[in-house]
Amino acid sequence: MTQPPPDHADDAFAADLLRGHTDTIVLGALRSGDRYGFEIYKTIRDATGGAHEIKEATLYATYRRLVKDGLVEAYWGDESQGGRRKYYRITDAGRAVYRSSVAAWVATRDVIDELLETRSDTHRKGQPR
Structure with missing residues (x-):
């Protein structure tokens, strides 16, 4: 049976779910090492094959909140690789x-x-039993 293509309502629902977990998603992206802001954005986008993105403005607000809450530290990188970047x-x-x-x-x-x-024994995503 062929699945119908997702419609705009599905995209909006997925975006709402992602928004509610932005802090966790950013923290997860930082577990493997320090990253600068746009690099985190690209990491998140690439992890979904480009299917979902979190707006940069949302991410930068998240970075500020995570720093304020002591969950992330921010520092300025050196200028050896072009412009100066803020790392997290x-x-x-x-x-x-x-x-x-x-x-x-x-x-x-x-x-x-x-x-x-x-849920099935094999945990197939999106497949009703």
Whole structure:
């Protein structure tokens, strides 16, 4: 059976879901190392094959909030690679929040899967049983 192409309402719903988890997504992008702002944007975009993007303005507001909350540290890189860039580094508190947020997401996803009866033995994404 062929699935119909996603419509605009599906895209809006997915974007709303992503927006609610922007902090966790950014923290996850920083777990593997320090990155500058636009690099984080590209990492997120590329992770979805370009299917979803988080607006740069949303990301920069997230960076400021994460720094203010002590979950991320910001510092200026050197100018050896062109223009000076602000880099972000996850803190120990940020790692703890990331782990907690992922655990909450997994628990929530499991409940929703059960309520929608979409879970199967092989956990096929989007395939009702």
